[in-house]
Amino acid sequence: MTDLDRPIAVLGAGSWGTALANAIGQKDRAAVLIDRDAERARTMAQTRENTRYLPGVMLSPHVEVTADQSALSSAAAILLAVPAQQMRGALRAVAALVPPGTPLIVCAKGIERDTGLFMTDVVTETVPHAIPAILSGPSFADDVARGLPTAVSLASADLTLAAALAQDLSSPSLRVYHGDDVRGVEIGGAAKNVLAIACGVVYGRKLGESARAALVARGFAEITRFARALDARAETLMGLSGLGDTVLSCGSNQSRNFAFGEALGLGVPVAQASGGKLAEGAFTASALLARGRKAGVEMPVCEAVEALVAERVTVDQAIEALMTRPLKPEA
Numbered sequence: 370m371t372d373l374d375r376p377i378a379v380l381g382a383g384s385w386g387t388a389l390a391n392a393i394g395q396k397d398r399a400a401v402l403i404d405r406d407a408e409r410a411r412t413m414a415q416t417r418e419n420t421r422y423l424p425g426v427m428l429s430p431h432v433e434v435t436a437d438q439s440a441l442s443s444a445a446a447i448l449l450a451v452p453a454q455q456m457r458g459a460l461r462a463v464a465a466l467v468p469p470g471t472p473l474i475v476c477a478k479g480i481e482r483d484t485g486l487f488m489t490d491v492v493t494e495t496v497p498h499a500i501p502a503i504l505s506g507p508s509f510a511d512d513v514a515r516g517l518p519t520a521v522s523l524a525s526a527d528l529t530l531a532a533a534l535a536q537d538l539s540s541p542s543l544r545v546y547h548g549d550d551v552r553g554v555e556i557g558g559a560a561k562n563v564l565a566i567a568c569g570v571v572y573g574r575k576l577g578e579s580a581r582a583a584l585v586a587r588g589f590a591e592i593t594r595f596a597r598a599l600d601a602r603a604e605t606l607m608g609l610s611g612l613g614d615t616v617l618s619c620g621s622n623q624s625r626n627f628a629f630g631e632a633l634g635l636g637v638p639v640a641q642a643s644g645g646k647l648a649e650g651a652f653t654a655s656a657l658l659a660r661g662r663k664a665g666v667e668m669p670v671c672e673a674v675e676a677l678v679a680e681r682v683t684v685d686q687a688i689e690a691l692m693t694r695p696l697k698p699e700a
């Protein structure tokens with residue numbers, strides 16, 4: 370366990386950051402939730418509710434809300450809950466405030482589009498004096514914030530640290546498993562979002578549950594191939610951050626990625642399909658595909674999502690391309 374006298378800080382006061390801060394607060398451990406907007410932070414501190422991102426959930430009294438990033442300097446660990454494409458900018462802005470050796474736990478699920486880097490690599494580049502870790506798994510913010518039960522995975526290269534952080538974040542409703550396969554955990558979280566978009570498309574286009582199940586299986590196979598090529602462990606992908614989150618996000622339009630795909634399947638143009646919500650897979654698809662090509666891994670489901678998001682193909686063309694690929698052994 371980390372130093373209990375020091376709070377755990379959460380950078381990013383959106384739905385996931387707020388839910389995580391609340392989960393920590395519900396354990397009677399001090400959490401500091403950092404919103405980049407001072408006015409919003411003040412209002413949230415007073416009303417105890419994040420009306421924009423997590424309406425209807427009251428914050429634990431152990432959660433302090435602030436816009437003052439200097440709170441990071443005294444944190445035992447920092448949870449990074451900003452969107453993947455904003456991670457580099459957010460980290461650059463606070464790097465000087467982070468004491469050497471502080472665990473920076475990435476809670477975002479994505480790959481940086483411009484560089485193809487995973488989030489822990491972005492941490493290493495921007496805050497080299499910190500220790501990167503990753504948290505991922507089946508966990509809708511709303512469920513976690515309301516104390517509904519789930520389990521997630523936390524990985525760090527240092528297994529002892531991963532175990533201590535998992536202990537810090539675990540509660541009777543949030544079971545945090547630990548490990549050292551950082552790459553495996555971050556691939557699971559980033560790639561499931563792309564697969565969730567594909568499943569949403571199939572649902573929106575009303576292709577039936579058999580098609581969705583087949584897509585999950587083939588999509589998961591390509592994610593696992595990709596993970597192996599990047600020296601991640603296949604069994605990590607079979608765990609909470611891979612299979613677990615795939616089951617969650619590919620079967621419910623409570624997932625914003627699934628809902629984005631569903632809108633595409635219904636014929637909504639890409640620009641409107643997210644309804645103003647974050648759909649990480651739309652940004653990650655091109656980066657995942659590029660990394661797959663570099664590693665020599667065929668990723669037809671990811672390719673279809675990337676082409677759809679770039680509006681190079683229609684939904685029907687994407688489906689036809691997937692269904693008319695040369696037949697091959699299943700493995």
Ligand SMILES: NC(=O)C1=CN([C@@H]2O[C@H](COP(=O)(O)OP(=O)(O)OC[C@H]3O[C@@H](n4cnc5c(N)ncnc54)[C@H](OP(=O)(O)O)[C@@H]3O)[C@@H](O)[C@H]2O)C=CC1
Pocket residue numbers: 380381382383384385386405406422450451452453455458459476477478479508509510511646647649
């Ligand atoms: N929501 C969920 O159920 C889960 C989400 N995640 C992952 O967590 C990450 C964040 O998602 P989520 O919380 O849902 O997203 P939201 O859209 O709900 O919130 C994003 C938050 O990040 C803030 N933000 C954006 N850029 C910066 C920046 N440069 N510096 C500081 N804060 C910034 C936003 O502030 P502003 O309002 O000012 O733009 C907002 O508070 C994603 O990668 C997602 O995949 C993981 C598990 C569950």
Ligand SMILES: O=C(CO)COP(=O)(O)O
Pocket residue numbers: 478506507508509510562565614617618623624625626627647648649
């Ligand atoms: O990652 C999540 C659940 O584990 C949240 O999924 P969405 O970002 O698709 O809403």
